[in-house]
Amino acid sequence: MKKTILAACTVLLALTTISCQKNNTEQYLDMQDEMIELMESIKDRDSADKYAGKLADLRKKSEELEKSMPDEEKKKLWNKEEYGKILFRKEPLKQTLFKKDYYGSYGLRKALSDNVFQP
Numbered sequence: 001m002k003k004t005i006l007a008a009c010t011v012l013l014a015l016t017t018i019s020c021q022k023n024n025t026e027q028y029l030d031m032q033d034e035m036i037e038l039m040e041s042i043k044d045r046d047s048a049d050k051y052a053g054k055l056a057d058l059r060k061k062s063e064e065l066e067k068s069m070p071d072e073e074k075k076k077l078w079n080k081e082e083y084g085k086i087l088f089r090k091e092p093l094k095q096t097l098f099k100k101d102y103y104g105s106y107g108l109r110k111a112l113s114d115n116v117f118q119p
Contacts, residue, residue, distance in 0.1 A: 024069050025077045031062040032086045039093040039112075045103045052107030059111060 022030065035058050038051045066074065077083055094112055102108040
């Protein structure tokens with residue numbers, strides 16, 4: 001009897017864990033939201049330097065995640081309303097930081113730019 005209950009609990013725990021995990025699309029959208037929050041909190045050189053590493057890490061992880069997605073999943077992502085909202089929030093922030101020369105932070109420039117020379 002105890003073995004049966006233990007086995008049932010193990011199966012339920014495994015199912016609960018699996019159902020609580022986020023899929024690639026949700027993870028990607030969460031990373032983008034976190035990037036936006038970090039960009040919104042950059043107001044000067046100190047905060048630019050402080051968040052540059054975290055932004056670079058999030059950008060790298062989100063790009064890797066997107067590359068690992070099957071084409072069908074990417075299409076579903078691009079068609080999600082949340083994805084469009086993220087783009088409309090993120091792009092103006094990137095432009096604002098660009099216009100402010102990333103507050104003079106090379107780390108932030110490197111984290112958000114596509115064409116920065118990387119030794």
